Amino acid sequence: MRYNPQEIDKKWQARWASDHLYKVDDDNGRSKWYEMTMYPYPSGNLHIGHWYAMAPSDAHARFKRMQGYNVLHPMGFDSFGLPAENAAIRQKVHPHDWTIQNIANMKRQLRSMGTIYDWTRVLSTMDAEYYRWNQWIFLQFFKNGLAYRENAPVNWCPNDQTVLANEQVVDGKCERCDAQVERTNLEQWFFRITKFADKLLDFSKLIDWPTRIKTLQENWIGRSEGVDISFDISHLGVEETELHTFTTRIDTIHGVTFMALAPEHPLIEKIVTPDKKLAINDYIQLARQQSEIERLATDREKTGEFTGCYAINQLNGDKIPVFAADYVLLSYGTGAVMGVPAHDQRDFEFATKKNLPIKVVISPENWNGEDLPEAYLGSGLLINSGIFDGISSDEGIRLIAEHVENASFGNRTISYRLRDWLISRQRYWGTPIPIIYCSTCGTVPVPEEDLPVELPRDADFQPKGKSPLASNTKFLNTICPNCGAKAERETDTMDTFVDSSWYQLRYVSPNYDKGPFDKQLLKLWGPVDQYTGGAEHAVMHLLYTRFFTKALNELGLLNFEEPFLRLFNQGTIIADHHKMSKSRGNVIAPDPFVESLGADVVRIYLMFLGPWEQGGDWSDSGIKGMSRWVNRVWDIAHIDTGEFDKVDEATTQDLTRDTHKTIRKVITDLDRFHFNTAIAAMMEFTNKLGTIALKKNVVPAVWQKAVETLLVLLAPIAPHISEELWERLGNSYSIHSQLLPQWDEALAADKMITMIVQVNGKVRDKISVQVGISEDEAKEAALNSPNAQGFVGDKDIRQLIYVPGRLVNIVV
RNA sequence: GCCGAAGUGGCGGAAUGGUAGACGCGAUGGUCUCAAAAACCAUUGGGGGCGACCCCAUCCCGGUUCGAGUCCGGGCUUCGGCACCA
Incomplete structure (x- = not known):
């Protein structure tokens, strides 16, 4: 029976779903671990860049789960935004329908990765039940002087017929459509982020953020x-x-x-x-x-x-x-x-x-x-x-x-240098700003009980220099909540960075309808322990969400001041030494690889390519090595120990030692996102097991333990095959509910080590010595090394450097 | 220009100041096969020697150290970010 990923992937994905294996209990007695990766924009397809962000973060969340934490690792969709509106203009598809289709497809792809997302908590920012709370937060900001309207010079994109924040202008061009940006004046809504400039410069409540990102934010605030x-x-x-x-x-x-x-x-x-x-x-x-x-x-x-x-x-x-x-x-x-x-x-x-x-x-x-x-x-x-x-x-x-x-x-x-955050967008596909203009009462906030101000389905979203909502009279005309006279609604919508400035709070209670979040549950889960994502969001998203957290904290709505305690930035994935781009034709689509080699192999390869922090270089031939490895693991798990007839005590002890060394290496590496070296350690261990399998020379029980250990360590990275083999070895469902094994330092310790003998700093011999060897014994052994003696000759020995467990350096 | 990260075999990459090149890809040879693929075994930084071994080698030039891929100074290159911030 060969490893058949197509069958196994489907089998376990269905089983996990029907058993609700990854359903998160808010309080199951374990310590909480809230780990998030940046949610994707539903552009239609998960490309390999998405996988590169999500597969390792999923593995890390699984790892924390197997360390005994109650892990919340949610997923959502950043579903408002310009691409949907552009698609609507080009293809005459309604942004809503276009986005819904894309989300459905991306959910299917995300499931095919074998992720632990709890799909009962998924959120989508285009839902009225989500964006009503954007509006609610806007009203709180407005009442507290954190939202204001002002005529200001802005960047005008003549192509998108919309205003861009300074941060969204790249090389004098529109970040999204590349058109040359002009300058013009408009009445705009702003969030007063500058009020928090000094607080945003205070990083003291963060546990672990890259210095690089902190410096970028410092310079940005200027x-x-x-x-x-x-x-x-x-x-x-x-x-x-x-x-x-x-x-x-x-x-x-x-x-x-x-x-x-x-x-x-x-x-x-x-x-x-x-x-x-x-x-x-x-x-x-x-x-x-x-x-x-x-x-x-x-x-x-x-x-x-x-x-x-x-x-x-x-x-x-x-x-x-x-x-x-x-x-x-x-x-x-x-x-x-x-x-x-x-x-x-x-x-x-x-x-x-x-x-x-x-x-x-x-x-x-x-x-x-x-x-x-x-x-x-x-x-x-x-x-x-x-x-x-x-x-x-x-x-x-x-x-x-x-x-x-x-x-x-x-x-x-x-x-x-920091400027206030311009949130007005003259666009259709976004959160309506909940403001009414009355000729008598002036600027009137929509009463909270009238929220959400729903985005009407029918609107002419062809850009005409003003918001598409302005041409929808049913939306535009309303009654002043103050005096009852005829009035008009604000027709601008909000920047989508508003959506992502508090989504981490919403995951905790995604269906809560009495507020943006359930305060009790947020006390339990918040703040996010670990956030991962690309460094391209160093200043915009990460600064905005820090601002939101501090502002909500100041308004008494939150009991913490930082959204993300730890931040890890993965690098970017390239292909064959080049940045992936359509024009170069080197864009890697993950689906064909998932179909032919299985999700686990794709996951493993993404984590093996190189250090996650630095990005990686995908090559189609490289992934074959992962397939070979996984197949070797499959074969090893199927070995019949009944044929082990040349049992040798020393080899058995070596295997126990290697097992514990591997546990130690894999756990410490996974904890720090060093996936590539953790996988290398598991491969080495697999190679050793392969040699033993040929020689049939260890005690079967020790073999069994070693193989099960390998599977458990593999589980966060390759969830499907490890589950299948776990079952085949007769263990109870599920491997993902197991705790990671502990390593025993005593058992992991070597008995004999290779000691280096140097003469004047050059390696001249390698001798095998007992671990507990004394300094004098080590020096003597070194001096007695015939190889070293050849270099010492009759010269005077000026100094003997001894590094315990490492080397002796003879200086002549 | 400024800030940050990085430069190691044919390639992706490993190396608490202490065996440079783990692990993987590729390549070469072999086993199996009618053949190929797959799989497995062996070799694989360069040079020298019949050989145990020796010399050279981590972008370049210096320095610190018994010992430097790793630390320090200077330079070069690549990538990422920011950029007339008064």
């Missing part, structure tokens, strides 16, 4: 301490009497020779002098056509236009020309820069281009007044700085900040 300093423009006769700018280098304030405003800065239109108006308007038009990313390109020449106006530096009375310059961003700081060409490289380039004076206020070492070839960014003694001359620039930062605060020219402040 906290910098500085001074908000104002320049006097009261003489210009406009409403504003001061021009505010943020600087981290207040010590260079006396070196300001120009001001640069972002072209979109509202002040520009007001202050521009009549003779400059034409040129400025042209410049603003030009800047508007450029995406933010284009404007930020470092190799670009600095451009700008003089507004004809001057601002007054209140520290020294200098008259400073004000420019519009597109290297200044409206979205950072105050949208205005004080230009200090001598001590900032960008300002230096701008000043050079515009022939502006370069005034040195920090003296570089050994500087004797010549022109600077580039900006001097270092510290030094202040010069040309009035009463601050002669003090160090580092001290200047403190003293001048104090001075401007006392003089009411400015305030010490903290600026962040």
Whole structure:
């Protein structure tokens, strides 16, 4: 009887389903372990990248289960989003129907992997019973000032006819459709994530996150301490009497020779002098056509236009020309820069281009007044700085900040690169924002009891520059919940990152209808102990969900502050040394391999390819090795020990030792996601069993134990074949309800070891010695080694290095 | 430009500062077969020697150490992320 994966996979998948083997009890007396992998977008097919994320995480969750934990390892679908809407536009399929079909297919594929997902807990974000709680959370945020509406410049994708967050613009192009992004203004809903900037910088409550991800988030938040300093423009006769700018280098304030405003800065239109108006308007038009990313390109020449106006530096009375310059961003700081060409490289380039004076206020070492070839960014003694001359620039930062605060020219402040989270989408396939606009009462939140605001099935979702919901009058027209007058609904929907910002809370009680989650059950399960997923979500998803957790915590809805205590990022899988892509034609489809070789072989290969953390290189020939191994395990499990007639005590002891060594290696490796080396250890063990099977020289009971151990260790990785062989060996169902064996250090310990004999650090001999050998005995044995003696000769022995259990190094 | 990760046989990859190349793929030879496939056995970093063995070898150049793939300094290359952040 040969191993027949097609039959065995189906047999056990059906049995596990009908027995509800993976149904999770909320409280079964064991310690909880909540392990999640990032849920997929239901694009229609699980590709090998999905498998690469899910098979190892499933194996790890199974491993924890067999360690005795009560494991929750759920699965769901990120089912709102643009691809469904694009498919609807292209293929005239309703996004709902398209997504439902895809989910059905992907569920089938996920089952074919032999996963432990509890399908009674599956969630899908497009369900009204899910997104109503998006709306509910939105209302809580709104009531607590964490959601607000503002007219703001946004990235506009002309192709998708929609707004993109800065984070979703890649290389000046739309992340999803690659169209060149433009800039425009719209009324948008925001979540006030910036309020949590400092809390998000605090990683102290995390148990284990990659430093890399923490650094990325730190840089993304981009906290910098500085001074908000104002320049006097009261003489210009406009409403504003001061021009505010943020600087981290207040010590260079006396070196300001120009001001640069972002072209979109509202002040520009007001202050521009009549003779400059034409040129400025042209410049603003030009800047508007450029995406933010284009404007930020470092190799670009600095451009700008003089507004004809001057601002007054209140520290020294200098008259400073004000420019519009597109290297200044409206979205950072105050949208205005004080230009200090001598001590900032960008300002230096701008000043050079515009022939502006370069005034040195920090003296570089050994500087004797010549022109600077580039900006001097270092510290030094202040010069040309009035009463601050002669003090160090580092001290200047403190003293001048104090001075401007006392003089009411400015305030010490903290600026962040992080911007508030724009959640409005002018799209159909998403969560409607639960807001009503009334001509009398203004912006009115939908009462909680009226939730969900359901997404209507019929809508014209062809993009027309505004939300498809705006053309659905049945949806649009409503009654003001406040005064009963005719009113209109908000027609924007929410960013799908809202869905994924709290889904981990919903899995705990996916059908709960009195709130987003059952608080009691969440006390039991939350927070997530282990999260796994790709590093591409380092800043967006992971930052947003941390923000949600902290905000819900602050609103008293959660008793913890971090969503994911441990995070593991797997690498990406490539094929034949290249990134998989349709154009290259090297995309691996998992289904054919599952059909021909079985799910277990595909699972094993994905985990064997390389370290999970670093990704792996798939090759069609490599997977054959896994098939061979699994077949060898099959054969070994079928060996009849009745024929073992040359029993040898020493070999039997070796087998016991190898069994315990293998347990130790596999368990410690699986715990740390080192699947590849755990599998290698099991292969080695299999090879040893194969040799023994030929020699028939061990005690049958020890053999039996060794084979069963191998199967139990294999179970998390290859659930089907291990279950089948477990049954064939006469054990009771199910192997997946077994506990992993414990290893015994004493039994795993070697008796004889190979000791290395080195002469001057070079290996000259390998001798077999007792484990407990004393230092003196070891040294003597080393000196007596004939091989080593040949290299020592009659030279003086200067030193003998002894490393217990390892080597002796003879230094001559 | 900045930040991060990585560079080891023909290939994917193993190696608490202590036997470099575990495990697997591929290749070569053999067994089985009419033949092939599959499977199994053996060999497989390069060079030298009849041989026990010897020399060289972990991107490059230095350093620390009895001993470096591993630690330190400098450089090169690849991949990933971020990027005029005032």
